Amino acid sequence: MYAYTDFDRQFVHARAAQFRDQLERHLAGQLPDEDFRALRLQNGWYIQRHAPMLRVAVPYGVLSSRQMRQLARIARDFDRGYGHFTTRQNLQYNWIPLPRAADVMDLLAEVDMHGIQTSGNCIRNITADVTAGVAADELVDPRPYAEVLRQWSTLHPEFAFLPRKFKIAISGAAEDRAAIGWHDIGLQLRKNDAGEVGFQVLVGGGMGRTPVVAQEINAFVPWHHILIYIEAIVRVYNRFGRRDNMYKARIKILVKAEGQAFFDAVNAEYQHILGEDEGGHEQIIPEAELARVAASFVTPTGVAAVPAIDIFEGADPAYRRWLERNVLPHKLSGYRAVTLSLKRVGLPPGDATDAQMEAAADLADQFSHGELRVSHDQNLLLPWVRESDLPALYAAAKANGFATPNIGLLSDMITCPGGDFCALANARSIPLASEITERFQDLDELWDIGDIDLHISGCINSCGHHHSGHIGVLGVDKDGTEWYQITLGGSDGSRLSGQAVAGKVIGPSFAADEAADAVEAVIATYRRERQAGERFIATVRRIGLDAFKQATNAIRRTTAAH
């Protein structure tokens, strides 16, 4: 992972000191709530239902065991002993009192961490393929580019107060595991016919009230020009994005409204920067800088391809299931990437206790050269596991509650914290997630249902990515009670799910006591209607929504009369 320089380290400590100064002015009554708000947000501090929420940045989802232990310590000493991993590969705490906020930022800075730009109307933490650098289908390792982009976006003075939040995701593999089409900017690394590296640049994706899939604005931006190209996009957005209505302020609305005129403005701006601006050319990334950063992302010492072994040989059924679901291919022969499932009965999806964080750090040290990843699907991943270590890792993961063999299955759902914690939410997500997890505990049944993306958001802000779920559940509020709207057929853009697209609503919202039944009815309909070997998403696309509407209408009780 990226090795902080002295400068990087001084920088995060400076940020912590700056935040302490702001917090002290606030607590002393010199910085009123309305002025402090944007400042604390850009350090990851929200004010939530119970206490402030802190969102800690995990740049492109890469963590060291040392950092994970510090996160565990903060959970234990400052929170109530747990944290929540998010779809943007970050970690959230829910119970830290604001007066202790600056102390937490100092502790984070000790391990090269921070909350910079994890909220606010600025360029957010950049996300990437969870298997970056180890994926068997990787064309170009996105991590060095993600780090260069992280540095460029960090405290960019021109773009700290954009019309709205701005999210960038980057993928370097054949398979899109970063849902790049759903981002304000999606970057796909590719090589041209001459073997040169560049980016396909997508722009204008986003969820929320108006789900829009990003469009290609440029098929190939040479890698060393990417900062300039992104600056051009963000500058056009900063100048022309709407500021009169926060629901129309994302770049997707500008791209939709302006179409080709937006693309032309960006391409003209790109040429202006290169052709006219003082310092324009200085932003071209030198080979030496890429090499400096890339040197942090080499294969760990001691890791080298070894002869592959048959990992299934002699495996009992339970172990086989874990191998099939939680163990991923690797670019190196004899190695695998292993998912530690954070989806299990008794804990909300994506949550980990301090003891589990410590355990994950220990597993990383023992089996993965001290490195962990946070996945977009709210699980953890160990990227450097020897095939010969898999049985031992399985036993250890199982002992720590990480071995539910459900990756990609129904209970491996994406869920936001919802109304239990989030002040924005219209409805709770966690009780519904728990109910579904409990109903579908039987592994034979989960296995039979097969690959399926269930995404649950507690409100239209879509933190639970309901639009991109094969089954999407959206919490809505009507007259102070919780209701749940269900959509089918959404896609995150992965190969299994097909081109990124928002799901379609299957009818009026369900009452809180009907929602889990409705999901169950959807699943039952699929099992009845599917053809041999057909996955859920394929059945939905083949037969359409009617059968699902009928089945879910049949379970309505509270809403039956409507």
Next chain:
Amino acid sequence: MKFVSKAQDPWHLCAGEDGPQPHPAPADHKLLTLEQWHAVRDTWPAGLATGVLLPNDADVAELASDLPRLALVAVQFPKWVDGRAYTQARLLRVRHRFTGEIRAVGEVLVDMVPLLQRCGVDAVLMRADQSQEAAERALGFFPGHYQGDVNDHRPAFARTGA
């Protein structure tokens, strides 16, 4: 960074009872709205210290040919979280090579000052309740930055490589 005090500031807007005067008379240290400037620029004498107050949705490129005649461009923050004027200031410097004063006015708060400075603003008229001492402290937290900016065009990678 110059902290402008309203009481001692020589610059003044040219407003009458019904809002901005349509055709202000030439004099030093007049801060003209963009409309006023457009109305008088063909007849405005050379050699006067002249300023223009730029709306934050204006295209600075349209002012480019006038910049050599201006001593001051004031960029505006009607709300402090409306960040359009950062782009205007930066483009005035790096694209249009404006060398006069760029002043931030409106809802200018302590914690904006470091960002403004990096975008080429060299004078601020802060909101009345803001502390100059806190703003000066805010300018001193960071050992440097990653991006190039108006004061040093080189990103960190170009500086360390030099």
